Amino acid sequence: MAEPLVAEPLVADRPLSSPLMRDRSPWLLDPDVVFLNHGSLGSCPAPVLAAQRAWTDRLERQPILFLDRELPHVLADAREEIGRLLGAEPDDLAFVTNATSGVNAVVRSLDLGRGDEILTTDHEYNACLNVLHEASARTGVGVVIAGIPFPIDSPQAVVEAILSRATRRTRLAVLSHITSPTAIVFPIERLVAELTARGIDTLVDAAHAPGQVPVELTTLGAAYWTGNGHKWLCAPKGTAVLWVRRDRQEPIRPLVISHGANDPDPSRTRFRKEFDWPGTTDPTGHLAIADAIRFLGSLRPGGWPELMAENHALALRGRDLVCEALGVLPPAPDSMLGAMAAVPLPPSLVEAAGGPLALKTSLYDEDRVEVPITPWPVPAARAADEPARATLLRISAQAYNVPADYEALADALRRRLG
Numbered sequence: 001m002a003e004p005l006v007a008e009p010l011v012a013d014r015p016l017s018s019p020l021m022r023d024r025s026p027w028l029l030d031p032d033v034v035f036l037n038h039g040s041l042g043s044c045p046a047p048v049l050a051a052q053r054a055w056t057d058r059l060e061r062q063p064i065l066f067l068d069r070e071l072p073h074v075l076a077d078a079r080e081e082i083g084r085l086l087g088a089e090p091d092d093l094a095f096v097t098n099a100t101s102g103v104n105a106v107v108r109s110l111d112l113g114r115g116d117e118i119l120t121t122d123h124e125y126n127a128c129l130n131v132l133h134e135a136s137a138r139t140g141v142g143v144v145i146a147g148i149p150f151p152i153d154s155p156q157a158v159v160e161a162i163l164s165r166a167t168r169r170t171r172l173a174v175l176s177h178i179t180s181p182t183a184i185v186f187p188i189e190r191l192v193a194e195l196t197a198r199g200i201d202t203l204v205d206a207a208h209a210p211g212q213v214p215v216e217l218t219t220l221g222a223a224y225w226t227g228n229g230h231k232w233l234c235a236p237k238g239t240a241v242l243w244v245r246r247d248r249q250e251p252i253r254p255l256v257i258s259h260g261a262n263d264p265d266p267s268r269t270r271f272r273k274e275f276d277w278p279g280t281t282d283p284t285g286h287l288a289i290a291d292a293i294r295f296l297g298s299l300r301p302g303g304w305p306e307l308m309a310e311n312h313a314l315a316l317r318g319r320d321l322v323c324e325a326l327g328v329l330p331p332a333p334d335s336m337l338g339a340m341a342a343v344p345l346p347p348s349l350v351e352a353a354g355g356p357l358a359l360k361t362s363l364y365d366e367d368r369v370e371v372p373i374t375p376w377p378v379p380a381a382r383a384a385d386e387p388a389r390a391t392l393l394r395i396s397a398q399a400y401n402v403p404a405d406y407e408a409l410a411d412a413l414r415r416r417l418g
Contacts, residue, residue, distance in 0.1 A: 180208065211308070
């Protein structure tokens, strides 16, 4: 494995007179942009990119040696590092391109058909809902979308809404740990326990969870879990992991079937062999997840717990600044947020701007603020002729952000409100 990375002091921690034109080293973000959309795509710090480059150099010095003989061992080392952060046995982890790929692998592997149901919610990610709709069209499995209120006042509302739609036909629940459109932290431990007691397996879409909130997969007890490395872990793009509980691994296969399907090695399971070798790919991004974990964990004296707590506090401060500018109440309790927060925008503001996309574009073009503004529920959560119920603005908080970033956004919104 590469040597642990040593963090350099973050210039973003220093007092600043303006959020613009500032140095966010070691992140490579444009200094002229207020970047509040880490939740969509996290920026990868320069030391992590350097670590990936070191892996690439090692691979290219002797590709056959590295891919044919060394790769299983360095992948195992990387899984060890990731497993420590996620509270998982390393052999139960597999590398995938993104959390959507993990959801695809599980749903496509399961024997689901007519008479069966998949349960999900209207806070789920659009791409993952598309996976379920495709499975329905292909196999006849029913897709049940539980409606969860937003604004929301308690985790109990999530539990009640989901359990009320579970039936004897429910075979699988696909639930976010942290929702993408609404930034809500679901009470995932309780949901998994309640659904397991009803004989229902849970696939946790944890795209945003690693690095944003604590994760303990061994005690969570879900059947399936998948999370991204390229979001809150700040690993290279196209890196994620799929975790499958040991007793559910046998039928789960990768989206690409390759040599692992008939690899005679008796020391490894088919799950391990197939996911470790999906054909010739570039494994350096996945190997660099371990480097990213070490680097981000070194940014604060208290490691990952301190960094996550700091980002949570900053997200709350940013949300409060935005809500104050808009004259609205926070739409969710502090306890139901991680390092993101979504706020419903006044319809008059959206209409005056010409719609969600026009408002997002003007904030970027005129104020140099990068922030997502999207209709909710997402298209895949509603009928084709059903309008969205709200337009949401979502902020994120990462180590390179400072309160002045959210003040800049609040000022920009306030000006548009007149």
